[in-house]
Amino acid sequence: MVCTWNREKVLDLFNRLRGRYVVREDEFIALKLITSKGELFEVLVGIVLSQNTSERNAIRAFDNLKKVVKSVTPEALLRLSDEELQRAIAPAGLHRRRAIMLKKLASIFLVQGSCIIEKISELDVEAARQLLLKLPGIGPKTADVVLLMYFNKPTFPVDTNIDRVSRRLGIVSSDARYEDIRRRFLELLGRETSVLRLMHLLLIQHGRETCKARKPLCDRCVVSDLCCSFAKD
Ligand code: SF4
The missing domain is CATH 1.10.340.30 (Hypothetical protein; domain 2)
Incomplete structure (x- = not known):
């Protein structure tokens, strides 16, 4: 299921994740x-x-x-x-x-x-x-x-966490492939590399700590009201 996502909503997601996680190099x-x-x-x-x-x-x-x-x-x-x-x-x-x-x-x-x-x-x-x-x-x-x-070039790497989280959030459809997900984030986030880089890291962190593969911790998720999967439950 794909929810409606636009730039404003994805920036809201970005800001909430940024407030929630500390990216450790x-x-x-x-x-x-x-x-x-x-x-x-x-x-x-x-x-x-x-x-x-x-x-x-x-x-x-x-x-x-x-x-x-x-x-x-x-x-x-x-x-x-x-x-x-x-x-x-x-x-x-x-x-x-x-x-x-x-x-x-x-x-x-x-x-x-x-x-x-x-x-x-x-x-x-x-x-x-x-x-x-x-x-x-x-x-x-x-x-x-x-x-x-x-190289600081505008693209969006998709790992297994980002793949899973973006499907659950409804940013992409459940059958989206790597290239669909990469292009969707570029479309929503634009070409500012500092934003692309931080969003990539934050979504991985979110997947590791909260939106886990086996059992997502939806009750403590800071973006549950934006999430397509949460709304369905
Ligand atoms: S509400 Fe649940 S499924 Fe949705 S992003 Fe948060 S942890 Fe993942």
């Missing part, structure tokens, strides 16, 4: 690495480690890797044997698959790293997105996180 690996001025390659490694696992596991795996290589660069990753790399990133799970992906990414960045960064900076957001999507291990969500958080 140490709970988001991409944010943590970008805030500490990580290189693009380092940020991509962090995000690849966070795919299909919790941010906590990804941070543990990244810290482990950093202990082993000191500096997370393409050269350092390629110097590790497959087994050493797998061991270092084991806390994130799926370590064999991830290690293959990271080595492929490292080989590309070793040769073309600065060229890739330059191109992405110059291209408009959709063209830059297509370029990122060609890299190994980079799907739509990772590409959008990198574009918004690292």
